[in-house]
Amino acid sequence: MPYVLGIIGLLMLGYAVGLFVLVRRGRRIPQAGYLGLLVLNGVLIAALLAWAVSRR
Numbered sequence: 567m568p569y570v571l572g573i574i575g576l577l578m579l580g581y582a583v584g585l586f587v588l589v590r591r592g593r594r595i596p597q598a599g600y601l602g603l604l605v606l607n608g609v610l611i612a613a614l615l616a617w618a619v620s621r622r
Contacts, residue, residue: 571613578606 585599 571617574610574613578610581606
């Protein structure tokens with residue numbers, strides 16, 4: 567399970583870097599960009615909670 571958390575964390579980091587590049591180029595972040603980041607964050611938190619409960 568820690569591998570899954572690491573993969574999700576790397577995906578989230580890559581997605582955030584992509585959004586950062588858009589902002590640096592002077593473009594606005596699309597509304598779907600915020601939604602995607604929210605979904606990845608929710609999946610990461612759900613996986614972390616599932617991992618913590620399964621270790622108990």
